[in-house]
Amino acid sequence: MALKLWDLAGAEDDRRFSPYCWRAKLALAHKGLAAETIPWRFTEQDAIAFSGQDKVPVLIDGDKEIHDSWAIACHLEDEYPVNPLFGSPQARSLSFGFKIWVEATLPGPINRAIMPDLFAALHDRDKAYFRASREKRFGRTLEEVGAEPEKAVQELRGALLPVRKQLVEEPFVCGAHPGFADYILFGAFQWARAVSPRRLLEPDDPVFAWRERLLDLYDGLARKARGYPVWA
Amino acid sequence: MALKLWDLAGAEDDRRFSPYCWRAKLALAHKGLAAETIPWRFTEQDAIAFSGQDKVPVLIDGDKEIHDSWAIACHLEDEYPVNPLFGSPQARSLSFGFKIWVEATLPGPINRAIMPDLFAALHDRDKAYFRASREKRFGRTLEEVGAEPEKAVQELRGALLPVRKQLVEEPFVCGAHPGFADYILFGAFQWARAVSPRRLLEPDDPVFAWRERLLDLYDGLARKARGYPVWA
Numbered sequence: 001m002a003l004k005l006w007d008l009a010g011a012e013d014d015r016r017f018s019p020y021c022w023r024a025k026l027a028l029a030h031k032g033l034a035a036e037t038i039p040w041r042f043t044e045q046d047a048i049a050f051s052g053q054d055k056v057p058v059l060i061d062g063d064k065e066i067h068d069s070w071a072i073a074c075h076l077e078d079e080y081p082v083n084p085l086f087g088s089p090q091a092r093s094l095s096f097g098f099k100i101w102v103e104a105t106l107p108g109p110i111n112r113a114i115m116p117d118l119f120a121a122l123h124d125r126d127k128a129y130f131r132a133s134r135e136k137r138f139g140r141t142l143e144e145v146g147a148e149p150e151k152a153v154q155e156l157r158g159a160l161l162p163v164r165k166q167l168v169e170e171p172f173v174c175g176a177h178p179g180f181a182d183y184i185l186f187g188a189f190q191w192a193r194a195v196s197p198r199r200l201l202e203p204d205d206p207v208f209a210w211r212e213r214l215l216d217l218y219d220g221l222a223r224k225a226r227g228y229p230v231w232a
Numbered sequence: 233m234a235l236k237l238w239d240l241a242g243a244e245d246d247r248r249f250s251p252y253c254w255r256a257k258l259a260l261a262h263k264g265l266a267a268e269t270i271p272w273r274f275t276e277q278d279a280i281a282f283s284g285q286d287k288v289p290v291l292i293d294g295d296k297e298i299h300d301s302w303a304i305a306c307h308l309e310d311e312y313p314v315n316p317l318f319g320s321p322q323a324r325s326l327s328f329g330f331k332i333w334v335e336a337t338l339p340g341p342i343n344r345a346i347m348p349d350l351f352a353a354l355h356d357r358d359k360a361y362f363r364a365s366r367e368k369r370f371g372r373t374l375e376e377v378g379a380e381p382e383k384a385v386q387e388l389r390g391a392l393l394p395v396r397k398q399l400v401e402e403p404f405v406c407g408a409h410p411g412f413a414d415y416i417l418f419g420a421f422q423w424a425r426a427v428s429p430r431r432l433l434e435p436d437d438p439v440f441a442w443r444e445r446l447l448d449l450y451d452g453l454a455r456k457a458r459g460y461p462v463w464a
Contacts, residue, residue, distance in 0.1 A: 084322075086322065087320040087321070087322045088319040088320035089408065090318065090320065090411050091319070091323040091326055092407065093398075093402055093404070093405070093407030093408075094323055094327060094405070094406065095326060096401070096402070097330070097394065097395065097398040097405060098329070098330075100398050104393055104397070162333040163329065166325075166329040166332050169328070170325055174322045174326065175322055175325030176321065177322075179322050181326060
């Protein structure tokens with residue numbers, strides 16, 4: 001049964017930078033599932049119109065269509081119980097809360113830390129759409145968003161305090177083994193790494209060591225992906 | 233096998249205001265375990281010297297001594313598997329991360345929101361100790377800490393955004409049923425409620441409705457405790 005995933009790409013077909021698509025790809029790898037990934041750009045909304053909405057990731061699993069990275073994780077967990085992403089209903093709910101925390105906390109400083117690089121890494125045909133939609137969302141120009149990247153990096157490091165304290169005690173957000181909450185957090189870093197050489201973490205940060213562990217998972221799936229070294 | 237819990241009390245023996253002790257009491261109730269609670273004041277360090285440290289909660293369970301609310305929860309989960317507080321190793325780790333987030337995020341604004349009331353609710357013999365230790369910790373007087381309570385309330389409400397968004401979707405932090413992560417969060421509110429009439433949440437806040445559910449648990453264990461109405 002063929003799995004297909006529509007996956008946001010930049011200028012090159014293999015520059016895959018969506019944090020949400022990375023969640024889905026790591027969840028698939030976690031389950032030992034191989035999926036064909038289809039490079040997709042923001043302006044190719046016709047290509048995923050069958051999903052009834054306009055965002056990736058979109059997954060086709062046999063005769064089912066699933067969109068939204070959280071829905072994809074839940075689908076995989078329910079259809080393929082081996083190698084649990086959550087392992088219990090409570091862990092699923094706590095992961096959902098963690099997802100909300102990540103989404104409320106990290107995109108702001110990461111956008112501000114990488115914005116000129118992110119824009120430069122887009123496919124040319126996406127640039128006008130991206131600029132218009134993001135400048136509307138942020139209420140300022142992309143150049144203004146990205147004007148103080150080092151300040152944004154410091155803010156990001158401060159915001160990571162709770163996970164940093166946990167990762168001193170345990171190798172993964174999910175404990176002894178990685179789970180979907182790890183992929184939720186990691187997606188944010190892999191988004192940045194795909195488009196920007198900026199150093200978000202210092203090597204002595206426990207979050208840095210955790211990210212190394214995530215980069216190594218599944219035969220280096222994330223590390224092999226086109227992007228910048230995380231320790232330049 | 234008798235369970236005994238040393239539990240921080242204020243001016244009156246039944247004014248129990250430690251957020252950490254509330255976590256432990258709700259975890260005991262969750263497991264269906266009855267424990268004798270012993271009112272304890274900050275200056276009664278001799279009474280818990282047997283634990284090798286100076287903070288409550290301290291639990292005696294048969295011939296075992298356990299201190300620290302997280303250690304107590306893990307002990308109860310391992311010794312009394314019925315009615316899981318976590319339900320899986322991943323949920324335990326995610327709850328640990330949530331605990332770190334709560335402790336990094338909520339005590340600051342709650343202290344600033346309730347400080348004059350908190351000080352007034354202490355037993356007289358604890359007041360000098362409390363003032364000296366907290367003024368050292370905060371680097372300013374208790375009066376300065378509590379000078380802008382409504383600003384602190386607004387900050388608290390803002391900090392609750394991630395749990396608020398989750399509680400729109402699910403009745404408890406742990407999903408369909410309460411678990412230890414709920415008690416971790418609830419302890420912070422019950423601490424405030426025990427000593428201060430200040431309204432921390434508006435009635436239309438999903439966190440307010442969640443707190444009502446927690447107040448009702450275990451035959452109203454937390455609601456019956458001495459404290460102020462949460463909707464004045």
